[in-house]
Amino acid sequence: MNKNSFRIYTILLALFIGFAATDTAFAQRKKKKKSKKKKETPVVSIEEPSKKDLRKAEELFIYAVNEYLLEEYDQALELLLKCNDLNPKDDGIKYQTALAYSKIENYQRSLQFSKRALELDPENKYYYKLVAQNYEVLNLLKDALMVLEKQIEETGDDEEAYFQIAMLYLQMGAPRNAIEYFDIGEEKYGINDVIVRQKQRIYIRLGDLEAALKEGQKLINAYPDELTFKYSQVRLLLGNNRTDEALEMLEPILKNNPNEGEGHFLMANIYRNQGESENYYEELKKAFGCSDQLTDESFNILAGYLQFSYNEKKRFEAEELINIAMGAHPNDDRLMALNADFLISQKKYDLARTYYLKSLEKNANNFKLWKQVISIDWELQQVDSVDKHADMAIEYFPNQALLYLYSGSAKLQKKDYDEAEVIFTQGLQLVVDPSMKIDFNSQLGDTYYQMDDYAKAFTKYDEVLKVDPLNIYVLNNYAYYLSLRKENLEKAEEMSYQTIVAEPENDTYLDTYGWVLFVKGDYKKAEEYLKKAADISQASTVIEHYGDVLIKLGKTEEALEQWEKAKKLGGEVSDQLDQKINQKKYIE
Structure with missing residues (x-):
């Protein structure tokens, strides 16, 4: 039973039968209890409440119902129990108390009060229903059955x-x-599609397909213009390999309703079962071109095509079906998202992002799509877009730590260090995944370093390495920053060496290791690693560093050549590069 089905009745109780508003009303209720039937009910003799108690109970009951409607059930119960003390014979108060107990899932107490309400008024059907509901929740099914029959x-x-x-x-x-009871209800109140479908499920479970089909036909006969019932019958036939009967039933439906997408989808299923692939595809085109709402089944069909996008024929068919569907359903957000998925499979990232964003305009509460948009931003190295879309997504999903990581990383790249520190700190409070906590601390370390808070930066790096001692990203940055500050160079060399062991062809890690050796004054060994980095890199910083070590080794012409190359490449170079070239010497 729907536990909320009594709410309206509760309000009526508060106005009409919740308590005796006058002596006359209460006297009438007392008079009613003089029947022989009532005398047979064993109740404890309770002293009649005073007029003052009745008025107080009435006042408290109104407040209690208000609290109940506000879903403040504990407060409602506190007031209702006082009402029970003041007016112990009021069935409406008992019933409302039972409802409140059921809301906090104390079904034993709810049963106790609902049974008492029923004893006080055995002609109120809502009291029976609540008693039965409590029995059912407590798995006392026979008792529930007896109450409903009563x-x-x-x-x-x-x-x-x-x-x-x-x-x-x-x-x-x-x-x-x-x-048997479904049939009784149907006989008394007419055909009900909910009951018919329930009976069909029972018959199918019992293996009586003919009875299930007979029930379906009853619905069709009762509602001959309702296509939904006919489609259900077709599905039942198809699901039990009675294709000829399904086809016989479906053909006139489509003849009279050629723009019914669901009918064409069913016809497509029939062709697929018969192995007629061309007819199957033609029916799909008709189905997706119809304007009636797309179902989960239709989206599954499109998604199935996407799984075979590596096949040229399937890829063409997928694109054609999606375009047909988009033409018939231009505002369907799920379809826009699926089209974007297809474009991703074709590596058309920019256009895919456009459709993801269009889908989000219709339904922004889709975390998966926001992740897709931001991932494309990142893939296209559009940091401003990452920043913008991550912040927009946070408005809808403020508890998703990943969004804060994206937002903070974008702000760090944009050199908005104060904002990056704030967003990383906020996101870190939401992190559950230990690996993501590492990512946050790594980025916070970089942020603090750029803010010239070196102690905090190195503390964050140490936190990461304590958990993940082979985190080469942190090992590299930590080592490089130590070398720039000429601090703890032995530790820097050790950390940097671990990175080139892990990735011996990574120009960034080779450059860092060579630079640590350079700062230590080991120019000959530094040259070996900086040259290897420069040979495989197009980063101006790496090239400049190689020039720096060459000048230290007295190779002036070669050094100038590397510095000129670094200048030509542009990008991040030292402020002293032009000075080095002009003066033909290394400048700190």
Whole structure:
């Protein structure tokens, strides 16, 4: 049972039967209890509440219902229990208390109060329903069944009660009994598609396909213009290999409704099962060109094509189907995203990003798409876009640490060091994955160094290396920054050496190691590594460093050649490069 189905009734109780507003109303309730039936109910004799208590209970009850509607159930219960003390014979108060207990999942207490409400008013069907609901949650299914049967006996026919009884029988493993009660409800209240579908599931589970099909046909007969029921019947036939009957039923539907996408998808399935690939594809084109809403099944078909995008024929068909679908559904955000996925497979990153962003304009609450957009930004080395899109995504997903890592990294590259430090620090508080914590601390170390806070920078690097001692990114940066400051050069050399052991052909790591040796004054050995770095690099800093070591070794012409090359390459070079060239000497 839907636990929220009593909310409206609760409000009515507060206004009409929650408590006795006047002596007359209360007297009427007392008078009602004089029937023989009521006298047989064993209740504890309780002293009648005073008028003052009744008024106080009424006042507290209104506040309690307000708290309940605000979903402040603990506060509501506190007030309701006081109401029970002041007016212990009020069934409405008992019922509202039971509802509040059920909201905090204290079903034993809810059962206690709902049963008491029912004792006080055995003609209120909502009290029966709540008692039955509590029994069901407590897995006392037979008790729930007895209560609902008693409800029908006492309060008359109730469609919902018949449905609940049937569902209880299902839970008890008695499907035939369930069908019996579904049939009773259907006979009394007419055909209901929910009940018919439930009966179909039962019959299929029992292996009685004919009965399931008969139920489906009842829906079709009752609602001859509702295509959904006909499609369901076709699916049932197809799912049980009765293709000829499915085809016989589907053909007139499509003849009369040629623009029904669902019908064409079903026809495509029939052709696929028959191995008619060309007809299958033609039906898909018709289906995707129809304007009715695309289903999960249709998206699965397109996604299936994307898995074979390496096949030229499949790639062409995928592109054609997506374009057809886009023409019929130009504002479908899922379709835009899927089109972007296809473009990614074709390495059309810029256009793919355009469609991801269009999809996000329709539905921004898609974390996967934001990641895709930012990944493309990064792949295209568009740092401003990374920064912009990461910050936009954080507005929708403020608890996703990855977005802070992207945002902070972009700000670091843009030399917005203060902002980078703030965003990295915020993101670090959200990190759960230890490997991501390493990434954050690494980037924070770089940020602090650029902010001239060297102690914090080196502390962050040490934190990383304590957890991941072979993190070559941190080993390289840490070593390089130590060499720039001429601090702890032995440690710098040791760390840098580990990077070239890990990646002996990496020009950045070779350059760092050579530069550490240069700062230590070991020019001959530095030349070996700086030359190797310069031979494979086009980075101006690396070339300049090689020139620096050559001048130290007295190779002036070769040094000038490297410095000129570094100047021509542009990029990051030292402020002293022109001075070095003009004066033909190394300048610190």
